[in-house]
Amino acid sequence: MSAPILELVDVSRSFGPVEVLHGVDFALRPGEVHALIGENGAGKSTTMNILAGYLDPTTGEVRAGGQAVRFASSKDAEARGIVMIHQEFNLAEHLTVDQNVFLGRELKKGWRLDHGAMRARTEELLARLECRVDPATQVSDLSVPNKQMVEIAKALSRDLRVLIMDEPTAVLTERECEILFRQIRRLREEGVAILYTSHKLSEVKRICDRVTVLRDGTMVRSAPVSDITEDEMAAAMVGRELSDLYPAKAVPQPEVVLEVADLSVPGVVEGAGLTLRRGEILGIGGLVGSGRTELAEAIAGLRRRSGSVRVNGRELPPGDVRAAMAAGLVYLTEDRKGAGLLLDKGLRENLTLPLLERFGRVLIDRKAEEAALDRAIADFAIRAPSREMPVGNLSGGNQQKLLLAKTLLSDPQVILIDEPTRGIDIGTKQQIYDLIAGLAAEGRSIVVISSEMPELIGLVSRALVMHAGRVVGEVEGDEVNEGMIVRLAMGLATSGEDAA
C-alpha cells in the first residue's frame, strides 16, 4: 500500500461547546477511492472540510505527505492539489459557467483575461462530463444537476492530487452518476487520491476501494470494500441491523384527489397530465432537465402555467401557492438551500414559516411553536447541536429532515415530494420511506419525483416518465422497473394509451 498523501491524526473538532469529531485517525492514499459514510450529522462534511483546509481541527493534526501542515485557507490546500466539492453548491449565481469554473484561477493572456481559452477549456471539461450546457449560461439559470456537473468540472479543471467530494451524486440522476464514476476511475488510474461520501451504499460498493464508517463523530470501522457488505456498512453506520429498506407498497383507493390536465409551462413543460388517487404513491421519473420539477412547481402554484389542476374536483387558480396549500396540496422542493430553508434563521422560524397563522391569530404563540419543533425533532430524528443555531450550520441531511417536517406541518392531503431523500442516510431513509408509506396509509396522496431508480421502484406502484417536458409514458406494477423507465426517459420507447 502506498504512503498516505493526506492524513488526519487524532483530530477532534468542536463548534462552540459541542464536540462533533472525536479523535479521528484517517488516511488517503494515491490511486485509491475512499468512501466516508455515516449517518446525517456523523461528521463527514466536517472531516472533509478539515482535510481540505476549510476548517481547522480543534485538536490533533493534519498531515500532507507525512508532514504536519496547517492550512491558512483552502487556497493553501489547493496549492497542494487538494480540491473539494462541497455538499452545497459553491457557485456564484450571477456569473456564467466558464466564469465560475475558472474563478480565482483565471487564464490570462498577459494582463487580459483569455476568454476564448477559458470557454474552450470549459467546453472540453463539460464535454468530458457529457454535459451539454453552454459555458456562457448564467449559473442561476441552470438546473440543480447541471450545477453539480459544473462543480465537478470546476474541480476537474484543477491540478488534482486529492479530490474530496461531499455527496456529489445526491443531486445527480443515474446517467450523470455513471459519467462521474467514469471520471473517478480515470483519476484513480492517474494516481489521484479520492475521498467520497454518499448515502447510496450500492454506489460505494461499486466504485470505492476502501470504506470508513463514522458514527457520532467517531471512526467505528475502516476496511477494504471487498471485506464489507452493504448490510454491514449500514449496520456499522446506524449501530443496529436494518430491516428491509422499503415498506409494503400502498394500495390506492378509487377516489381521484388530484387531476392535472394539459398543463404547460412555456419552454419547459408541454401538455402534461396526471391523476392521483387517495392513498396512492405516484412516481415521476425522468432525466435531468426533463421538466419534472417545473411540473411539480406549476401544480403547486409556484410557477405560471396554463392547463388545469383540480384538487378534489375543485380547480386551483394558477400561480397561487396559498390557494394550493389551502386546498391541501404542498410541494417539497429539491433545492433546499435556494428555495427550502432560510439558512441564517433558527430551526423554529424555518419550521413554522409556511403556517404562522396556525400559531396564534394575532401574536405568534412561541410555546406552541416550540412544541411543534419538539415534535418535529422527535418525529424526524433531527440532530441539531442547538435549536437556536442557524440551520445553515446543520448537516445536510438534517436540513433535509427539517425541510420535510416544515412541508408536512400543514397536514396536507396531497404532497409532491421532489427528491425526498436527497442527502439522507440509509437509516433515516428507511424512516422517511416508512413515513411516506404511513402518510399514504392515512389516506393522503403522494407524488414522488426521484432520480434514484431503486427508490422509485421500491416505493411506487405506478410511475409517470417525463422526457423533454412531456409525459412520455406511464408504467404500472411489474412495468415499474429500471429498464422500462430508462428507455422511456431517454425517449426510446413510448407506452400506455394515455402517454401525452
Place this chain on the structure above:
Amino acid sequence: ETIGISIPAATHGWAGALNFHAEQTVDRLEEAYPDLDFVLTTTSDPAAQVSDLEDMVATRNIDALVVLPFESEPLTGPIKRIADSGVWVTVVDRGLAQEGIEDLYVAGDNASFGSTAGRYFADTLEEGAKVVVMRGIPSTVDNERVEGFNAALEGSGIEVLAMDHANWNRDNAFTLMQDYLSRFPEIDAVWAADDDQAVGALAAIEQAGREGEMVVVGGAGMKEMVDRIRNNDETVPVNVTYPPAMISTAIEMTALGLVSSAPMTGDFIIASELITPENAEAFYFEDSPY
C-alpha cells in the same frame, strides 16, 4: 432679446421668496415687453449654477444675465467670461470676487445687516447682557453678517454666550433654541439673523415659557415679524431688512436697460434698515409670501 436669470433654488424661506419675486417679475415683464424673452433657472450648488450659465449661453443666446451667485468665488470666472463676450451682466446680492465685471450690481448689504442688529443690541441692552446667536448656512454671506454684528458689539460689554449654525432653517433653529434654553439660565437677547430662524426660536421660547425674558431679532423683514413689530410685541421689538424683492429691482433695471438703451450701470445698494414699531407699517406687504 433674451434675459437669462440664474438664482439659488428655494432651499429656505428667503430664497423661496426670492424665487417668488423672480417669477412674478418675469411674468409681469413678459406682458409689458412682448419682445423680451426670459430664461429662469434655479440651482442648489455653485457647480450646477455654472452649468446653467453655460447652457444659457450655448443654447439660449442670452443678451443679458441677471445672476445671484450661489457663491462669489466659483462664479466669478464663469460670469467674467460671459461679460467679456458682450452679454450684459447684472449681479444681485452676493458680489463677485473681482471688481468691475458686472454692468449693474443690485445688493443688500450684509455687513450692515449684521451691524444694524449689533448696534441695536449695543444701544438697548445693558452692559453684561447675554446674547445667543444663530448663524445661517456656513457661507460668505453668513460670515460677513457675523463680522458686522461682532464689530458693532465691540466695547459694549455685551456677552455673546454661544454662536451655532441653524442653517436658515426653522426646524434647526427650534432645536438649537431649545438647547440654548436648557444650557443658559439667563439669556437677554437672541440674534436669529434670519426670520425663518426667528420663527423657530420664538416657538422654542414660547414652549419654555420664557417669553418676557428676552428679545429676538431676526432679519430680512418677514411679514409675520413685521406684523409683530407693528403690534408692539415685547419679544420682537425690531427687525433688519434684507428684501428678497431686490431680484425684481435687478430684473426690471436690466430689462429697462435692454429695451430703452438708457444706461443702467453702477451699484445699487439697498442698505439694511432697522424696522421699528414706528416705521413697521411701511414694511408690511399684505400680498408678499414672505
Place this chain on the structure above:
Amino acid sequence: MTSAVTEKTARRTPRRRVDLKVIGPIVALIALILIGMALNPNFLSYANITNVLARSAFIGIIAVGMTFVITAGGLDLSVGSMAAFIAGLMILTMNVLTDRLGVSLPVILIGIAVALLAGLVAGLINGVLITKVGIEAFIVTLGTMGIYRSLITWLADGGTLSLGFEMRELYRPVYYGGLFGVSWPIIAFFVVALIGEVVMRHTAFGRHCAAIGSNEKVARFSAVSVIRVRLATYALLGLLVGFAVVMYVPRLGSASSATGLLWELEAIAAVIIGGTLLKGGFGRVWGTVVGVLILSLIGNILNLTDFVSPYLNGAIQGVVIILAVVLQRSRGAER
C-alpha cells in the same frame, strides 16, 4: 437515540457573541448619556429630556417603519420629501377648510385624515412601483424623493406654507401638550415603537418580512405572499410618515422645501445603528429606537457645549455613528 438528540438539541448557542451585538448600541447610548451629564448639569433636566425625546419622535416614528422596509430587503429614500409634501398638503387643506368650517376640531381631524391617507397612498405608490412594476427600490424612491421635494416647493410657491394663526393655536397642544407631563410626540413615538417591536417579533407579518429579506425565494416557496408583504412594508412606512407629519405640523405650523431634509438618511442610519441588517433578513425595532436616540443625543450634546467649532459638528456625528457600530461588529472582517 431520540432522547440523546433532544438533549443535544436543547443546548443553546454561546451567549457571548449574541450579547455584543445586542449591547453595542446600548453601550453607545449610555456612553453618550454619561458624556452629556458630565458636560452639562441641565442635561438630565426634565425640560431637556422632554425636548430631546419629543424632537426624536418624527424621525423615530419614520425609522420604525423603515425598519420593516429594510428588514424585508427594501429601502426608501423618499421619506423626507414625502413628509414635507404631506405637511404642505395637510396645511393647505386645513387652511382651505378653515375658511369654510371656521377654526374647529373637524378641521384638525380632516387634516389628520388627509395626512394619514396621503402617507398611505404615497407609500403604496412606492410599493407598487417596486413590487409590481419591479423597479429597484433605490431608483423608485430616489425618483419619488425628487418628485415630492419639487411638489412641496411648487405648492409653497418656493416659500413657506403656514397654518392660519388661530388654527395653529388650536392644534398646538398635539405637539406641546401631553399626558401626566409626558408630551404627545413622546407618547406617540413610544406607542409606535412598542407596537412595531411586537409586530416585528411576535406576528406573522414581522416574521415574513425577515424571511423575505433573508431569502425571497424560500419565502415564496413557503407560501408567503412576497409581493403583498413587501407592498405592506412600504404602505406602513408611508402611513407612519403621515403620522409623523401629524405630530410635526403643530410644532411650527409650517412646511417648506426645507422640511424633512435628510430625514431619510437619518432614519436609515438609525435603523442600521440599531442592528438591523441593511441587506435585509434581520430587523430590530428597539435597536432602531436606540439608534434614533443616539443620533438625537449627539446633536443635543453638541449644542449644550462649545468644545469644538460648530463647523465640526458633522465630523463628530460621523465619528460617533461609526463608533456606535464598531461596538457591535460581530464577525468583523470575516463577513
Place this chain on the structure above:
Amino acid sequence: MTSAVTEKTARRTPRRRVDLKVIGPIVALIALILIGMALNPNFLSYANITNVLARSAFIGIIAVGMTFVITAGGLDLSVGSMAAFIAGLMILTMNVLTDRLGVSLPVILIGIAVALLAGLVAGLINGVLITKVGIEAFIVTLGTMGIYRSLITWLADGGTLSLGFEMRELYRPVYYGGLFGVSWPIIAFFVVALIGEVVMRHTAFGRHCAAIGSNEKVARFSAVSVIRVRLATYALLGLLVGFAVVMYVPRLGSASSATGLLWELEAIAAVIIGGTLLKGGFGRVWGTVVGVLILSLIGNILNLTDFVSPYLNGAIQGVVIILAVVLQRSRGAER
C-alpha cells in the same frame, strides 16, 4: 436523447430579455436626445455638446469607480464630501506653495499629486473600516460623508477656499483646454470609462468584483482575496474622486461646503440606471456612462426650454430616472 437535452439548454437564455436590459438605458438616452433636438436647434451645437459632456466628467469619473464598488457588493456615500474636502486640501496646498514657488507648473503638479494621494488615502480609510474592521459600508461612508463635509467647512472657515487668481489662470486650461477641439475633461472621462470597461470585463479584478458581489463565500472558497479586492474597489474609487477633483478645481477655482453636494446620490443613480445591480454581482461600466449622460441631459434639456416652473425640475428628473429604469425591468414583479 442527449441532443434533445442540449437543444433545450441552448434555448434557455431567451435573447429577448437580455436585449431589453441592454437596450433600456440606451433607448432612454436616445429619447432624451431626440427631445432635446426637438426643443432647441442649438441642442446639438458643438458648444452645448461640449458643455454637457465636460460637466458630466466629474460625476462620470466617480461613477465609474462606484460601479466597481457596487458590483463587489459595496456602497460609498462619502464621495461628494470627499471631493469637496480634497478640493479644499488641493487649493490650500497650492496657495501655500504659490507663496514659495510662485505661479508655476510644479505647483500644479504637486497639487494634482496631493489630490490623487488624498483620494487614495480617503478611499483606503473607507475600505479598511469596511473590510478589516468589518463595519457596514453604509455606516462607514455615511460617517465619513459627515466628517469630510465638516472638515471642508472648517478648512474654509464656513466660507469658500479659492485658488489664487493667477494660479487659476494657469490651471484653467485643464478644464477649458483640450485636444483637437475635445476638451480635457471629456477626454479624461472617456479614457477612464474605457479603462474601466476593459478592467471590468477583461481582467481578473473585474471578474472578482462580480464574484464577490454575487456570493462572497463562494469567492472566498475560490481563493479570491475578498478583502484585498474589496479594499481595492474603495481605494480605486477614492483615487478617481481625486482625479475628478483635479478636473473640477480648474473649473470653479474654489471649494466650499456646497461643493460636491449630492454627488454620491447622482453617481449611485447613474450606476443603477446603467444596469449594474445594487446588491452586487453584476456591473456594467458602459451602462454607467449612459446613466451619467442621461442624468446630465435631463438637467440640460430643462434649461433649453421653459415649459415648466423651475420648481418642478426635480419632479421631472425623478420621473425620467424611474422611466429610464422601467425600460429595463427584466423579470418584473417576479423578482
